[in-house]
Amino acid sequence: MSLPGETMAHTIRQKEKLMARVRRLKGQLDGVEKALAAEVACGEVLRQLASIRGAVSGLTAELMEDHLRGHxxxxxxxxxxxxGAEEMIEVIRTYLK
Amino acid sequence: MSLPGETMAHTIRQKEKLMARVRRLKGQLDGVEKALAAEVACGEVLRQLASIRGAVSGLTAELMEDHLRGHxxxxxxxxxxxxGAEEMIEVIRTYLK
Amino acid sequence: MSLPGETMAHTIRQKEKLMARVRRLKGQLDGVEKALAAEVACGEVLRQLASIRGAVSGLTAELMEDHLRGHxxxxxxxxxxxxGAEEMIEVIRTYLK
Amino acid sequence: MSLPGETMAHTIRQKEKLMARVRRLKGQLDGVEKALAAEVACGEVLRQLASIRGAVSGLTAELMEDHLRGHxxxxxxxxxxxxGAEEMIEVIRTYLK
Incomplete structure (x- = not known):
């Protein structure tokens, strides 16, 4: 349906978007490391961790969607x-077990 | 690939398997209701709930797999x-948000 | 601090509230069972399951809170x-493992 | 019960342990970033993310336990x-909502 060149450009943009999300996640973990070092209140660190967990889930959902579309x-x-479908099923089982 | 009759028989067996899992889950919830009525220790009730949560996730994974295969x-x-793929993506987003 | 009678009344109200939530969950599972029997679209059943999973988590949070306050x-x-604290820690480990 | 000096030493050891876990998590995310850059198969990246999610949950459980014991x-x-208990309840609600 789409020209190979278009698909490639799409994939590269998508890849950069995902890598940016991973870098943001690392930044959030830097924040947790600093908060622990500075002995910030547990409650605050736990809220940061809850937000990180949400970001990991969001990234997982994004990647699952890409996989489902592309593969x-x-x-x-x-x-x-x-x-592609068998790989997806394996991931779902790992994730929901 | 497969004859319609075979597929149908497969689907019916699969449906009965899923319904049996739902009934088992209701049985586990009966157990929680009785435990609450009998004022069983919180820790015990919470362990039952953790097991129920695992069973709901397992059922979800099973149904996602069926959907991916069938649709x-x-x-x-x-x-x-x-x-079928768009519906699957919507479910993944709901589940992982 | 509080009179035994008050605490008891509180506990009974709380217990009834929790049991009502468990019964509502069983009602939701009845809905899933019927949806499977009627061969409702997978996507719809999966949405119901996501809502049930949320309800199980909400009930777990409520019970953990009661345990933390009471025990x-x-x-x-x-x-x-x-x-009470050791029991709570065991539950957290089970839940977050 | 314990001398202030002992508690302090315990807290510092504990803090270093937690910070080491955060650094390990960042290392795992470096792995994901490299895997995305190298266009490793989605399934493999998703397995890495599932492991990271498990590590975030484990760290959360550890911190909740520390909070419950210490505060x-x-x-x-x-x-x-x-x-301390109210803060813990707020965290449980955020985490299980």
């Missing part, structure tokens, strides 16, 4: 689609 | 596949 | 307080 | 104990 919905062949 | 991987048409 | 904060003795 | 069970005064 199942728009798979290059039936074999790839089957493999 | 994405083995969808009847490209339109159905796209709809 | 740690307002424990009858230091021994009870220590036991 | 509720062994609080310096009844006022501190009440405040």
């Amino acid at each position: 199942v919905l728009h798979a290059d062949s039936e074999t790839d689609r089957r493999e | 994405v991987l083995h969808a009847d048409s490209e339109t159905d596949r796209r709809e | 740690v904060l307002h424990a009858d003795s230091e021994t009870d307080r220590r036991e | 509720v069970l062994h609080a310096d005064s009844e006022t501190d104990r009440r405040e």
Whole structure:
């Protein structure tokens, strides 16, 4: 449907977006490290951790969605689609066990 | 690939398996209700709830897998596949938000 | 601090509130069972399950709070307080593992 | 019960342990960033994220336990104990909502 060049550009933008989210997460963990060093109140550190956990879940959802679109919905062949779906099922089981 | 009759039999078996899991969950909740009525120690009730939460997650994973197989991987048409995938993505977002 | 009679009345009201939540959860599971029997779309059943999971978590939070108030904060003795706290820690570990 | 010096030494050891866990988490996120840059298979990145989510939960449980021990069970005064418990309840609600 789409030209290879377009897909590639899309994938690169998407990859950069995901990497930016990972870097933001590392920044949030720097904040936790500093808060622990400065002996900030537990409650405050726990709130930061809850926010980090939310960000990890959000990133997971984003990556699952990308995987579903790229490797199942728009798979290059039936074999790839089957493999993409099996990989997705494995991830769901790990995540929800 | 498979004959319609086989698929149907498979779906019925699968449906009964899922319904049996839901009934088991209701049985576990009966246990929690009785434990609360009998004023069993909080710790014990909380352990039962942790087990119920695990069972709900397990059931969710099972249903997501069925959906992915039936409505994405083995969808009847490209339109159905796209709809099945979008529905799956919506569920992932709800679940991981 | 409070009269035994008041505490008792409070506990009974609280217990009834928790039991009502458990019964509501069973009602939601009845809905899932019917939806599966009627072969309602997977996406719809998965949304119901996400809501049930939220309700189980909410009930768990409520019970943890009651436990913390009743068996740690307002424990009858230091021994009870220590036991109540250890039980709470065990639950947290189970829940967050 | 324990001498102030002992408590302090304990707290410092505990703090260093927590900070080491945060640094390990950042290392795991470096791994995810590299995996995304190298376009490693989604399934592999998702497995890494599931492991990170587990580590965040484990760290949260550890900190909740420290808080419960330090600011509720062994609080310096009844006022501190009440405040510590309320903070804990707020965290539980955030975490389980």
